[in-house]
Amino acid sequence: MTYQRNPVKAPRVSGMALKAFVNTLESSVGSVVLEKLVRDSGIEQWRELPADDAPPVQLPLPHGAPGAEAQSPGEQAARAIAATPVPKERETVSSFARAYREGGVDPVTVVRRIHEAIERLDSGKDRLGLFVARKPDEVLRAAEASAERLRAGRPLSVLDGVPVVLKDEVDLAGFPTTLGTKFRNQPVAADSTVAARLKAAGALILGKANMNEIGINPIGLNPHHGAARNPWNRGRITGGSSSGSGAVVAAGLCPLSIGADGGGSIRIPAALCGVVGLKATWGRIPETGVPPLCWNVAHVGPLGLTVDDVAAAYALLAGPDGHDIVAQSQPPHHLSGYEDGNLSGVRLGICWPYFEDADADVVARCKESVRALTDAGARVVEIPAPDLNTILWTHSCIILSEMAEAMLAHVKTRSADFGLDSRTNLAIGRHFRATDLVHALRHRHKLTRELLALMKDVDVLVTPTTATTAPVIPEATLPHGESNLPVVDALMRFVRLANLTGFPSLSLPAGFDREGLPVGVQLTGRPYEEHLLLRLGRVVERAAEVRTPPIHVTALR
Structure with a gap:
């Protein structure tokens, strides 16, 4: 198949024009407008595409080879952060563990410094828009308990006393899980599995991070909680929907989110904010306590300053919890071979026309990452071009249909509670036919x-994470933002397939463009690998240039 990407034809719309457009979509003539919109975008070609014998049920993902050794999650996490010494100026999980062990600082001092930094960075007219909710006194009490354990030589894990932030899509007892909306304001009674595992490891949860409303857009502009701004340049977006989760790590407020x-x-926010982000295999990290928005393509996972940080979090968070059905039938997670930098025999699958369908600086930095991998012994295997139109419509139909269903009760009573971009996408989700959704589920199975x-024939697929570095925030359109599908396409071009199939995918920094903005490279692997x-990722990381963003704080010194 020859590589082809259909151009995005939708105009850029904001302000009164966007409001009028949304009102039209929600009116009695909306279905006519929506049908023209999706037809012009290429849906008919997809509707006619045969799904062969694929049923509308996801293919069970094969387990692959087991790990070479059995270790507890805590042992694996400790192994991850001990794998490579980290420069002292980078405040990683390892840096926190070392500082606490050596007695130079304690969690109470760290938390007080971080609270002061948050007050400075996230208030006033120049706020970064990082947090939607915090309880500093509770965090301080948790820090005091952590300090006592550390003084007694009884840390709960390598994360004991380490600050962490949760996206406001993950339940944290005593906090509302707003999903970036203005109407989900009731505190939840219980922790999500992710929050509970972090607390059991001694991590200090600083609060809930800003996000794109209901996670429906990859930009990171929230009409209710404000725009999340990028520490590399506050006039640039963070990407989304985990917008605050990427920015807090880049800004130095925590090594993990x-x-x-x-x-x-x-x-996407990992790439635009210059940090590491892991979307593990579907169900690898339990979704219990994460309100359902898109059942078939959703994943929860860590962002971190370094690959070691993300590996430590993965080791502690992955594994069945007895509640999440998808998480129940999977092999034990492990870090076998993690420290081995010799990549002889590793095959990198690359479709060069697809790889190069990005800004020149992005392509150049990502090629340097490929060179780092081949210098370590890996070899490149050229692979066929993906069918981007099929991937686009299959993913769009599933995620928007499921989000429309998840939000349907509220849309029926108070649709104006949502931002304009969310209302646009929810209208498209409601417009899809039942036959479209079944067709999409069949193609999901076929694509898998x-x-x-x-x-x-290959071990890992390599692409850029995004086709561009962080775009400019359209300040004149705030707080409502705009509809800008070419930007959305540039951010999502390389990421959709891993969500559809459930395969694991890692974004990590590859360097910087000529404006000093981070570039992300993406590695996608087989299930459970x-x-x-x-x-x-560790090999790429060692070869990539490291810088500190202009907006950055330190907590350990």
Whole structure:
């Protein structure tokens, strides 16, 4: 198949024009407008595309080879952060553990410094828009308990006393899980599995991070909580929907955060903010306590300053919890071979026309990442071009249909509670036919089967994470933002397939463009082979240039 990407024809719309457009979509003539919109965007070609014998049920993902050794999650996390010394100026999980062990600082001092930094960065007219909710006194009490454990030589894990932030899509007892909306204001009674595991590890949860409303857009502009701004340049977007989760790590407020990814929502902000983000295999990290928005493509996972940080979080968070059905039938997670920098025998699958369909600086930096991998012994295998139109419509139909269903009760009573971009996408989701959704689910199965076949000949797929670095925030359109589908396409071009198939995918920094903005490279692997992605990620990381963003704080000194 020859590589082809259909151009995005939708105009850029904001302000009164966008409001009028949304009102039209929600009116009695909306279905006519919506049908023209999706037809002009290429849906008819997709509707006619045969799904062969694929049923509308996801293909069970194969388990692959087991790990070479059995270790507890805590042991694996400790192994991850001990794998490579980290420069002292980078405040990683390892840096926190070392500082606490050596007695130079304690969690109470760290938390007080961070609270002061948050007050400075996230208030007033120049706020970064990072947090939607915090309880500093509770965090301070948790820090005091952590300090006592550390003084007694009884830390709960390598994360004891380490600050962490949760996306406001993940339940944290005593806090509302707003999903970036203005109407989900009731505090939840119980922790999500992710929050509970972090607390059990001694992590200090600083609060809930800003996000794109209901995670429906990859930009990161929230009409209710404000625009999340990028620490590399506050006039640039962070990407979304885990917008605050990417920015807090880049700004130095914590070495780890938690995001959620239904269509690149961990990997996109990781790329634009210059941090590491892991979307693990579907169900690898339990979704219990994460309100359902898009059942078939959703993932929750870590963002971190370094690959070691993300590996440590993955080790502690992955594994069945007895509640999440998808998480129940999977092999034990492990980090086998994690420290091995010799990549002899590793095959990198690359479709060069697809890889190069990005800004010149992005392509150049990502090619340098490929060179780092081949210098370590890996070899490139050229692979066929993806069918981007099929991937686009299959993913769009599933995620928007499911989000429309998840929000339907509220849309029926108070649709004006949503921002204009959310209302646009929810209207499209309601417009899809039942036959469209079944067709999409069949193609999801077919795409998964095809990708499994392709990856018999390669071990990892390599692409840029996004086709562009962080775009400019359209200040004149705030707080409501705009509809800008060419930007959305540039951010999502490389990320959709991993959500559709459930394969694991890792974004990590590859360097910088000529304006000093971070570039992300993406590695996608076979199901349950996160350990291989993390192993390759460490090789890329060691070769990439490291800088500190202009907006940055330190907590350990």
